[in-house]
Amino acid sequence: MRLDTGRLGAWRDLPFFAQDLPDIAAALGTDTKVILPPAAQVFAALELTQPDNTRVVILGQDPYPTPGHAHGLAFSVEPGVELPASLRNIFKEIREDLGGVPRTGDLRPWACQGVLLLNTVLTVPAGQANGHRNLGWQALTRQVMQRLDTCPRAFLLCGKQAQQTAAVLNGTQHFTIETAHPSPLSARHGFFGSRPFSQVNAWLVARGQTPIDWIGA
Numbered sequence: 001m002r003l004d005t006g007r008l009g010a011w012r013d014l015p016f017f018a019q020d021l022p023d024i025a026a027a028l029g030t031d032t033k034v035i036l037p038p039a040a041q042v043f044a045a046l047e048l049t050q051p052d053n054t055r056v057v058i059l060g061q062d063p064y065p066t067p068g069h070a071h072g073l074a075f076s077v078e079p080g081v082e083l084p085a086s087l088r089n090i091f092k093e094i095r096e097d098l099g100g101v102p103r104t105g106d107l108r109p110w111a112c113q114g115v116l117l118l119n120t121v122l123t124v125p126a127g128q129a130n131g132h133r134n135l136g137w138q139a140l141t142r143q144v145m146q147r148l149d150t151c152p153r154a155f156l157l158c159g160k161q162a163q164q165t166a167a168v169l170n171g172t173q174h175f176t177i178e179t180a181h182p183s184p185l186s187a188r189h190g191f192f193g194s195r196p197f198s199q200v201n202a203w204l205v206a207r208g209q210t211p212i213d214w215i216g217a
Helices: 009-013 021-029 044-048 085-098 108-112 138-150 160-168 196-206
Strands: 056-060 115-119 154-158 175-179
Touching: 009 044, 044 108, 044 115, 056 138, 056 160, 085 196, 108 115, 115 138, 138 160, 154 160, 154 196, 175 196
Parallel strands: 056 115, 056 154, 154 175
Antiparallel strands: none
16 A cells, blocks of 8 residues: 655654554555555645644544545545534534534544644554554654644543543643543543533633634534
């Protein structure tokens, strides 16, 4: 599987891409299953939201395992795609928190405002949720967290896998919210009622920054 790193910008100098990616790409190349998202979209979240532009990080688990859903940004789907269950729950919480929801499941407008929509694992075999958990992607996610540890940012860590990966954060200046994953199996155990979107915006405004338009997406 050929993974294009040519559009990564400032992320490209992370040690992962020289040290770890060749082995992961080789392993993906021998996998007989359909790999999601498509190769050209695996690094879409990093391509869209560069380190210096990142104000908020939403860290999830791994891509949607249903073909046609994952396109490289955590929880996001292309316009016109029926909302997966986790995204339906996210939209339910946004409505409860802010009174409205985006028109589609395409969350790229969030990314363009400085929201890094990243999973701890960047690929998944079709139909096998968390099937690439042991492939080594967490090395990249940890290095991304360390790169972003340099100045105050907001982190929404969805689920134990995200929270464990983000444990490398040392900065005490960050605003961190830990919730259950919004999947149907866990959303009622700490995601619903967490009001993360208004909390993040209140923190940004208190720092003199523009809040995220969560609904305009």
